[in-house]
Amino acid sequence: MSPYLTSLRAIVTREALRFIHQRERFIAALVRPLIWLLVFAAGFRAALGLSIIPPYQTYITYETYIVPGLCGMILLFNGMQSSLSLVYDREMGSMKLLLTSPLPRWWLLFCKLVGSTSISVLQAYAFLAIAAAFGISMPAVGYITALPALVVAGVMLGALGLLLSSLIKQLENFAGVMNFVIFPMFFLSSALYPLWKMAESSELLFTICALNPFTQAVELIRFALYASFNGSALFWTLAATAAFTTAALWGYNPARTGISRKG
Amino acid sequence: MSGLKVSNLSYNYGAKTALDDVSFELETGTFCALLGPNGAGKSTLFNLLTRLLVAQQGHIEIAGFDIATTPRKALERLGIVFQQTTLDLDLTVRQNLSYFAALHGISGRDARQRIDASLDKLGMRERADEKARTLNGGHKRRAEIARALIHNPMVLLLDEPTVGLDAAARSAITNHVHELTQEGTTILWATHLTDEVQPDDRLVILHQANVLADGIAREISGDLPLKDRILHLTAVPA
Numbered sequence: 001m002s003p004y005l006t007s008l009r010a011i012v013t014r015e016a017l018r019f020i021h022q023r024e025r026f027i028a029a030l031v032r033p034l035i036w037l038l039v040f041a042a043g044f045r046a047a048l049g050l051s052i053i054p055p056y057q058t059y060i061t062y063e064t065y066i067v068p069g070l071c072g073m074i075l076l077f078n079g080m081q082s083s084l085s086l087v088y089d090r091e092m093g094s095m096k097l098l099l100t101s102p103l104p105r106w107w108l109l110f111c112k113l114v115g116s117t118s119i120s121v122l123q124a125y126a127f128l129a130i131a132a133a134f135g136i137s138m139p140a141v142g143y144i145t146a147l148p149a150l151v152v153a154g155v156m157l158g159a160l161g162l163l164l165s166s167l168i169k170q171l172e173n174f175a176g177v178m179n180f181v182i183f184p185m186f187f188l189s190s191a192l193y194p195l196w197k198m199a200e201s202s203e204l205l206f207t208i209c210a211l212n213p214f215t216q217a218v219e220l221i222r223f224a225l226y227a228s229f230n231g232s233a234l235f236w237t238l239a240a241t242a243a244f245t246t247a248a249l250w251g252y253n254p255a256r257t258g259i260s261r262k263g
Numbered sequence: 264m265s266g267l268k269v270s271n272l273s274y275n276y277g278a279k280t281a282l283d284d285v286s287f288e289l290e291t292g293t294f295c296a297l298l299g300p301n302g303a304g305k306s307t308l309f310n311l312l313t314r315l316l317v318a319q320q321g322h323i324e325i326a327g328f329d330i331a332t333t334p335r336k337a338l339e340r341l342g343i344v345f346q347q348t349t350l351d352l353d354l355t356v357r358q359n360l361s362y363f364a365a366l367h368g369i370s371g372r373d374a375r376q377r378i379d380a381s382l383d384k385l386g387m388r389e390r391a392d393e394k395a396r397t398l399n400g401g402h403k404r405r406a407e408i409a410r411a412l413i414h415n416p417m418v419l420l421l422d423e424p425t426v427g428l429d430a431a432a433r434s435a436i437t438n439h440v441h442e443l444t445q446e447g448t449t450i451l452w453a454t455h456l457t458d459e460v461q462p463d464d465r466l467v468i469l470h471q472a473n474v475l476a477d478g479i480a481r482e483i484s485g486d487l488p489l490k491d492r493i494l495h496l497t498a499v500p501a
Contacts, residue, residue: 003368010365014351021353093347100313101366102338108366255317 007103008111015115018085029077029123030130033070037131041066053194055226063136068222069191070131071124071146072214075154078123080182082116083161087168099252106249109162116161117154124150142225149224149234153217156237159244166251189215190222213240265324266291266449267312267418272321274307281307283472285321289451289465291417294444296460296480297453299469300497305453306346308469309422312451313343326417326449339367342416342448344407346423352396356387356406359395360413367414374413381409385439401432408440418449425459433459457490470497 001009019025041063052059089095098108128143138146164177186192188209195215199206209215216236223230267289274282282304289295299305310316312323314330314337323330328337350359357378364374382388385405390398398406404424411419421440425433437459440450452459460466462481467474475496476483484492 093349
């Protein structure tokens with residue numbers, strides 16, 4: 001087997017083992033969107049009237065509307081979780097082991113990204129299965145066509161996590177990520193409300209939401225879940241992935257002093 | 264042949280100089296102790312030798328390969344034991360070693376044979392299936408040294424590998440690593456403990472970003488115990 005595939009398999013397996021060892025993480029990752037779906041959505045059902053917007057062809061319940069956004073939420077939290085574990089790895093020193101391997105650094109980081117995205121996508125499917133069990137289901141073919149969308153969105157958010165991990169110096173700074181990345185990204189998006197609703201309140205907020213790459217990722221998933229293709233969402237998600245990846249590679253460049261400064 | 268060659272290496276963190284024109288060369292199969300008080304620049308030197316940092320000035324050659332121009336060839340020939348434990352505590356010793364082997368592109372039967380040989384060398388074979396978390400400090404270290412040897416490195420770097428260990432474990436590990444030089448491995452052993460340096464070892468003393476002394480330990484210490492000689496050499500004039 002080529003050294004590239006050997007290392008890919010090892011890194012992905014390690015990510016998977018780590019995930020299995022942290023059963024609470026899996027449960028937390030599922031409970032969070034389920035609370036939104038089963039509690040928040042139930043409460044908000046009456047408050048938010050939804051008109052028919054693509055890709056929906058009929059009136060839908062609020063629960064149905066937020067499913068793609070909650071899939072995005074799982075990918076977002078997981079991307080940040082893997083970023084947190086990278087910072088932890090760095091503090092514990094095991095990141096050094098990875099970065100001193102003779103394989104190219106971009107490849108090693110790519111392997112990490114594949115590992116974290118695979119876990120994200122599995123979690124999203126676990127969530128979709130539970131949602132379906134509660135009667136909130138998508139067209140059957142949507143579960144297949146959603147796969148590439150979930151992968152692309154997962155890679156984008158994983159790349160964002162990678163970038164953040166290269167910039168965050170200490171584990172303690174991670175609370176800031178929660179406040180300044182996760183919450184704004186999630187709330188300033190189409191995950192919980194359609195953007196035309198936002199436009200009614202504020203043009204500025206609408207523009208910010210439309211520019212938010214997380215909105216694009218959520219729309220990509222939303223359309224894919226109904227076997228529709230949203231070209232512009234795909235384009236912007238890929239563009240954001242490229243930008244985050246390039247910046248992350250820069251962040252992990254050994255010529256920068258951030259990675260291993262000590263003594 | 265040169266195992267490790269450091270020429271005119273300098274590194275600054277902004278205004279703070281961590282290394283200033285550091286040079287030394289180790290022949291293949293040399294055991295060299297790198298001694299220096301905290302803040303002397305040892306960790307920066309290790310980060311440069313392992314390419315976690317890139318030198319701002321100067322060159323590093325590992326088994327003849329320049330780490331700036333041929334980083335992969337250089338890293339392939341380098342084994343590293345970091346100061347902090349870098350074992351995954353939830354995995355067994357063998358799983359930890361397999362992960363490392365894979366990062367060097369080694370898998371399958373080849374990996375298993377190398378891992379067994381490496382564990383044998385450090386007397387750790389019977390602990391292969393224990394979780395890293397259950398090992399004591401000395402055994403964790405030995406597992407890490409075994410791991411660093413899987414790919415048969417020509418140069419082995421150890422950054423204060425005996426920190427936090429009791430006297431017996433320290434002496435066992437120091438002896439194990441000295442034995443590796445008989446197979447032609449070049450060793451650079453960073454420490455601030457003079458009792459880990461044997462009289463015939465090569466010794467490089469780093470102090471305030473510079474090489475303060477470079478030679479055979481016995482010759483550097485002269486008629487004083489090494490500890491006193493170092494204190495004398497690194498004393499700040501009143």
